[in-house]
Amino acid sequence: MADIIMSGLGGQGVLTAGKILINIAAAEGKNVSWTSTYGAAMRGGSASCNIVVSDEEIGSPYPSQYDILFAMSDEAYETYVGNMRDGGTVIINSSMVGEHDFPKNVNVYAVPATNEANEAGNSRAANLVMLGALIEATKLMDTQKFGAGLNAYFEKKGHNTPSNLVCYQKGVATVEKK
Amino acid sequence: MSADYVLMKGNEAIAEAALRAGCRFYAGYPITPQSEILEYMSSNMQKYGGTFIQGENEIASMSMIWGAAAAGARCMSSSSGPGFDLKQEEISYLSSYNLPCVLVDAMRYGLGDGEITAGQDSYWEAVRGGGHGDSRQLVYAPASVDECVQLTYQAFDKAEEYRNVVIILTDGAISQMIEKCTLPPAKEHDINKFDWTLTGKPLGVKKNKVYNLDHTIGFEAWEKLMRNKFKTMYENEQRWEEFQTDDAEIVLVAIGISSRVCKSAVRQARKEGFKLGLLRPITVWPFPRKAFEKMPKSVEAYVTVEMGMSSQMGEDVLLAMKHQKPFYSYLTTKYIPKAEDIVNFCKDIKAGKVQQTEVF
Amino acid sequence: MAKFAKPESIVNTTEYCGGCGHGIIQRLIAESIEELNLQDKTIGVVDIACSYWSLDALDYDMIAGPHGRLAAVATGIKRVRPEANVYVHSGDGCAYVIGLSETSYAAIRDVPITMIVANNGIFGMTGGQLNLATTLVGDKTVSSKAGRNPDTMGHPVDMLKSFQNYDVEFLARGALYDVKHIEQTKKFIKKGLENQRDGKGFSLIEVLSPCPTNWKLDPVKAMEKIKNENEKIFPVGVYTDRGGVQ
Numbered sequence: 001m002a003d004i005i006m007s008g009l010g011g012q013g014v015l016t017a018g019k020i021l022i023n024i025a026a027a028e029g030k031n032v033s034w035t036s037t038y039g040a041a042m043r044g045g046s047a048s049c050n051i052v053v054s055d056e057e058i059g060s061p062y063p064s065q066y067d068i069l070f071a072m073s074d075e076a077y078e079t080y081v082g083n084m085r086d087g088g089t090v091i092i093n094s095s096m097v098g099e100h101d102f103p104k105n106v107n108v109y110a111v112p113a114t115n116e117a118n119e120a121g122n123s124r125a126a127n128l129v130m131l132g133a134l135i136e137a138t139k140l141m142d143t144q145k146f147g148a149g150l151n152a153y154f155e156k157k158g159h160n161t162p163s164n165l166v167c168y169q170k171g172v173a174t175v176e177k178k
Numbered sequence: 179m180s181a182d183y184v185l186m187k188g189n190e191a192i193a194e195a196a197l198r199a200g201c202r203f204y205a206g207y208p209i210t211p212q213s214e215i216l217e218y219m220s221s222n223m224q225k226y227g228g229t230f231i232q233g234e235n236e237i238a239s240m241s242m243i244w245g246a247a248a249a250g251a252r253c254m255s256s257s258s259g260p261g262f263d264l265k266q267e268e269i270s271y272l273s274s275y276n277l278p279c280v281l282v283d284a285m286r287y288g289l290g291d292g293e294i295t296a297g298q299d300s301y302w303e304a305v306r307g308g309g310h311g312d313s314r315q316l317v318y319a320p321a322s323v324d325e326c327v328q329l330t331y332q333a334f335d336k337a338e339e340y341r342n343v344v345i346i347l348t349d350g351a352i353s354q355m356i357e358k359c360t361l362p363p364a365k366e367h368d369i370n371k372f373d374w375t376l377t378g379k380p381l382g383v384k385k386n387k388v389y390n391l392d393h394t395i396g397f398e399a400w401e402k403l404m405r406n407k408f409k410t411m412y413e414n415e416q417r418w419e420e421f422q423t424d425d426a427e428i429v430l431v432a433i434g435i436s437s438r439v440c441k442s443a444v445r446q447a448r449k450e451g452f453k454l455g456l457l458r459p460i461t462v463w464p465f466p467r468k469a470f471e472k473m474p475k476s477v478e479a480y481v482t483v484e485m486g487m488s489s490q491m492g493e494d495v496l497l498a499m500k501h502q503k504p505f506y507s508y509l510t511t512k513y514i515p516k517a518e519d520i521v522n523f524c525k526d527i528k529a530g531k532v533q534q535t536e537v538f
Numbered sequence: 539m540a541k542f543a544k545p546e547s548i549v550n551t552t553e554y555c556g557g558c559g560h561g562i563i564q565r566l567i568a569e570s571i572e573e574l575n576l577q578d579k580t581i582g583v584v585d586i587a588c589s590y591w592s593l594d595a596l597d598y599d600m601i602a603g604p605h606g607r608l609a610a611v612a613t614g615i616k617r618v619r620p621e622a623n624v625y626v627h628s629g630d631g632c633a634y635v636i637g638l639s640e641t642s643y644a645a646i647r648d649v650p651i652t653m654i655v656a657n658n659g660i661f662g663m664t665g666g667q668l669n670l671a672t673t674l675v676g677d678k679t680v681s682s683k684a685g686r687n688p689d690t691m692g693h694p695v696d697m698l699k700s701f702q703n704y705d706v707e708f709l710a711r712g713a714l715y716d717v718k719h720i721e722q723t724k725k726f727i728k729k730g731l732e733n734q735r736d737g738k739g740f741s742l743i744e745v746l747s748p749c750p751t752n753w754k755l756d757p758v759k760a761m762e763k764i765k766n767e768n769e770k771i772f773p774v775g776v777y778t779d780r781g782g783v784q
Binding site for chain 2: 598642
């Protein structure tokens with residue numbers, strides 16, 4: 001159903017965003033896989049994870065082309081935009097990703113995730129703003145249901161705050177097609 | 179997948195499955211990419227009333243397992259790359275002493291310190307290794323997190339059935355990925371279940387001596403016992419999965435992460451009418467030779483897909499198909515293979531553009 | 539008093555060389571275990587070296603470990619069967635050289651096992667090579683034919699002093715060169731077993747033990763060497779007696 005690459009700088013919560021996404025998709029009955037770089041490879045300052053969401057049995061958990069790019073940093077955008085399938089969706093954190101000549105074969109959506117999260121007083125939740133944008137732009141899942149799933153994820157972890165959902169909803173509301 | 183799935187990393191799923199299988203003794207030493215097994219055991223073993231020890235080194239960890247296994251516990255250790263090398267001495271001894279245990283080798287790539295990322299070039303170490311002397315270990319190669327769970331859970335039974343080491347051979351990709359899996363029920367293992375364990379026994383009761391069995395039963399009997407043990411494993415334990423092999427022109431042979439990509443490659447090729455199939459060994463020792471006996475006449479060639487710089491599994495494939503078909507190997511060293519590259523490689527084989535792979 | 543009747547736990551003869559100290563150590567272990575009524579729950583751990591002979595000689599559940607790592611094997615057994623009386627009968631090549639790390643960490647973990655280490659200053663089973671930890675300076679071995687040279691081989695080490703750095707229950711060194719010292723050694727071994735029985739921590743008893751075969755001395759001269767030379771470097775006595783876990 002969707003091959004997704006999520007990438008950004010270490011500390012932006014990219015890997016967590018991926019885990020939230022697969023948790024909610026799995027609860028919706030989808031097959032999911034999540035893979036990331038690890039160990040010393042993580043310390044280069046960037047972080048990324050491959051996600052596959054599918055109705056069928058998942059073959060390779062490392063897609064070589066993507067339907068969705070979730071780019072929280074400029075480097076993330078630059079690294080992966082060339083690996084997009086035609087008609088794919090690119091979500092950029094416009095607080096961190098500058099202006100580019102966006103390729104014609106993809107639909108690009110922007111959300112000032114870092115700024116929105118800061119404004120909401122939850123500076124670590126830029127990843128949740130981005131998730132809101134991703135769900136709104138791709139309709140991968142129902143936005144309401146996803147919000148509820150996001151709350152449930154943090155409740156289970158034992159450290160939810162109301163602003164998590166607020167940040168997610170800001171992403172849903174403020175995402176704009178470029 | 180049942181509704182009662184959980185999402186877990188391969189490493190954590192292995193650890194949880196081991197605990198549920200009644201593993202109550204873990205000793206190991208950190209090394210990427212398997213450290214989550216050790217970490218998970220450190221956090222969860224106590225809940226099950228078992229023992230977790232972070233060993234001072236691999237040899238010490240294996241020696242503790244040596245004692246714990248002889249005392250009757252279900253035991254496990256795990257490692258990767260150079261760490262797994264250090265377990266070889268004890269693997270040989272445990273086989274010879276008829277002691278069961280489960281080991282995990284999450285393969286990383288390369289010689290020396292190599293890389294910490296996934297590789298499959300410790301294949302020979304797992305299937306031909308086992309330290310000095312002529313021992314065999316049952317080696318499972320799971321290709322999904324769920325299979326990590328199911329095979330680990332079963333590995334403890336098999337280890338006891340044969341009184342031998344069983345290895346769960348994963349790679350840095352399978353061990354680090356998160357997927358759905360179904361966890362089996364937790365069970366308790368009775369450390370007094372077997373009559374061969376060390377317990378401490380009253381005067382007049384026959385005592386158990388855990389050492390090279392040739393000293394107790396004589397060399398000829400020992401040699402026969404060992405050979406029978408390994409031969410029975412070879413006959414009875416071959417397991418594999420076939421995916422679209424019925425009419426395949428080219429059959430891919432791959433394990434772990436490579437087999438996952440091969441599945442994608444088979445699907446892609448079939449969309450174009452190109453008949454690829456996949457034969458995925460689930461046991462790599464014993465290698466599933468029986469599967470090759472049943473391959474259809476349509477098969478023109480076998481292709482292994484391996485994350486290595488030279489073909490290791492190719493040797494097993496050549497033996498299994500008795501050198502009857504052309505053999506090729508698609509080798510990706512430290513890089514995860516890509517489905518379309520595999521398809522293209524096979525197209526080139528069909529077009530006569532690829533030389534057969536030499537296994538050396 | 540050492541008994542003159544053979545302990546009933548000794549059920550087979552051994553093939554220790556004439557005058558070897560391991561046989562005396564084995565007997566002291568068996569006597570101590572019987573006097574403490576611990577036979578029924580005893581598990582012995584020996585090395586694939588000289589103490590291996592003990593496997594068939596003693597009527598206990600017994601296991602041979604990988605060379606040197608006996609403290610780790612015993613740790614595994616003790617953690618699975620905490621009620622068992624787990625003792626280690628080891629040599630100094632095992633416990634202090636190849637297995638020093640395992641011996642040290644069993645001590646650091648304060649695992650409640652009783653470890654008996656024969657210090658005979660040589661690698662016995664392999665034919666009399668230098669022991670880095672215990673061969674005295676100047677002593678000739680088949681791998682130090684001109685005698686141990688400290689410039690290239692270092693000095694022998696009093697391991698009990700090293701282990702005093704660790705928070706363990708009991709460290710002591712005995713010797714076997716006369717009845718008085720044999721009795722003292724037995725007292726130490728018994729104390730180590732009592733500590734384990736009473737749920738206290740790690741006990742290690744080192745025993746200055748002769749190896750006439752590899753020292754190329756007759757048994758009497760070998761005992762004299764221990765008294766006149768080895769004991770000077772490795773003094774007998776109690777090194778640590780914690781008196782229970784603090």
